[in-house]
Amino acid sequence: MNQLEKKNIRHFTLAALEDYFLEIGEKKFRAKQVHEWIWQKYARSFDDMSNLGKELRAHLAQSFSLPALSIDAVQNSIDGTIKSRFRTFDQHLVEGVLIPTEERKTACVSSQIGCSLTCKFCATGYMERKRNLTFDEIYDQVAIINKQSLDTYQQKLTNIVFMGMGEPLLNYANMMKAVERISAEDGLGMSPKRITVSTAGVAKMITKLADDGAKFKLALSLHAANDKKRNEIMPINETNNIEALTDALNYYYKKTKQHVTFEYILFQNFNESIKDAEELVKLYRRVPADLVNIIEYNPIDMSKFAKPSEEKVDEFMHYLEKNKVNARLRRSRGKDIDAACGQLANKG
Structure with a gap:
C-alpha cells in the first residue's frame, strides 16, 4: 500500500x-x-x-x-524574525514565520498553499491556489515554530496569527480543527484567546464563526473603508462589500461578545488621506472593533504600491487618535528576508 x-x-x-x-x-x-x-x-x-x-x-x-511537514529552508532576519519554508508530503511549499519581540513570541501560519483571492498588494495573491492545508499541516507549522522559539529564545510561543498564505475562512473546517487541536490539553494547550484569525472578509463564514461560537480573536483585513477603493485592491469585496461585512461583524459580536480588530495597510496616494481616515473612523463606529492596526506597507515586485511618507503616516495616526480610535502603528519585521506582512511567496 x-x-x-x-x-x-x-x-x-x-x-x-x-x-x-x-x-x-x-x-x-x-x-x-x-x-x-x-x-x-x-x-x-x-x-x-x-x-x-x-x-x-x-x-x-x-x-x-504520518505525512508531517518538513523544513525545506530557513532564513534568519537581522531583527530576529525566522522564516521557514515547509515542504508537504506531496511536495508543495508553504511558509510560516516566527516573530519575536520582548513581550511576545508569535507564530504567523498559513492556511492554504497559494491563495485564490488575488489581493493586489500581497505576494501570495499573485500565486495560484494549489490546495487547502489539512488541520494537521497547520498544527505542524505551529509545533515547528514553537520548537524554533524554544531553541532560539528559550520561550514557548505566546501567540498565533493566521496571517500567512491563504484565506483561513475559505479553509474553514481545517482551520477550526487546527485551532481545536492547538488549544486542546492533549495538543499544544494554547488558549484560543491567544490565537487570531485574519480574514479578507467572507461575510457568510464570519456569520458561521458566530454560530459555531468561535473563541479565538477575529481580524478583518480592511485596507480601505469604501467599496470603490476596496474593490480595486481586494476583488473579494465585489461579492462581500463593506455593508455585508458590517452586518456579519455585528452579528458576530452579538453572538460571541468578542470585538474585532481592523487591519489597515497604508498605501501612498491611495488610502492615506484625511478623507480616508474619516471614512475609517465612521466604519469603526459602526462595528464593534476594539483596535485598528495601521500596518506599514512592504513593497513587492508585482505591485505598483509604495509606502507613504512618515509625515502622512503621522497625520493619519493623529486623526484617528483625535477621534478616539484605538489605533496602533505596527512596524513590519523580517522585511530583509521577505517575511513581513504581504511578502510570503515561497521565494526562499
Whole structure:
C-alpha cells in the first residue's frame, strides 16, 4: 500500500484509535501512547515511537501514513524574525514565520498553499491556489515554530496569527480543527484567546464563526473603508462589500461578545488621506472593533504600491487618535528576508 492509499493516523480521534488497537488485539492504552506521540511529542515517523514494540511500529507504518511537514529552508532576519519554508508530503511549499519581540513570541501560519483571492498588494495573491492545508499541516507549522522559539529564545510561543498564505475562512473546517487541536490539553494547550484569525472578509463564514461560537480573536483585513477603493485592491469585496461585512461583524459580536480588530495597510496616494481616515473612523463606529492596526506597507515586485511618507503616516495616526480610535502603528519585521506582512511567496 503506498502512502497516498493509507489513512493519515492523525485524522483518527483518540476513541477511534482505542477501537483500532482493541481490534488488532493490543491493549487500549497503546492508543494514548500513539496519540501523545503524534500531538505532543511530535513524532515525525512511527520509528520515533520508542515505547512501542518494534513489531507494532512496523504494523502501524504498514497500516497508516504520518505525512508531517518538513523544513525545506530557513532564513534568519537581522531583527530576529525566522522564516521557514515547509515542504508537504506531496511536495508543495508553504511558509510560516516566527516573530519575536520582548513581550511576545508569535507564530504567523498559513492556511492554504497559494491563495485564490488575488489581493493586489500581497505576494501570495499573485500565486495560484494549489490546495487547502489539512488541520494537521497547520498544527505542524505551529509545533515547528514553537520548537524554533524554544531553541532560539528559550520561550514557548505566546501567540498565533493566521496571517500567512491563504484565506483561513475559505479553509474553514481545517482551520477550526487546527485551532481545536492547538488549544486542546492533549495538543499544544494554547488558549484560543491567544490565537487570531485574519480574514479578507467572507461575510457568510464570519456569520458561521458566530454560530459555531468561535473563541479565538477575529481580524478583518480592511485596507480601505469604501467599496470603490476596496474593490480595486481586494476583488473579494465585489461579492462581500463593506455593508455585508458590517452586518456579519455585528452579528458576530452579538453572538460571541468578542470585538474585532481592523487591519489597515497604508498605501501612498491611495488610502492615506484625511478623507480616508474619516471614512475609517465612521466604519469603526459602526462595528464593534476594539483596535485598528495601521500596518506599514512592504513593497513587492508585482505591485505598483509604495509606502507613504512618515509625515502622512503621522497625520493619519493623529486623526484617528483625535477621534478616539484605538489605533496602533505596527512596524513590519523580517522585511530583509521577505517575511513581513504581504511578502510570503515561497521565494526562499
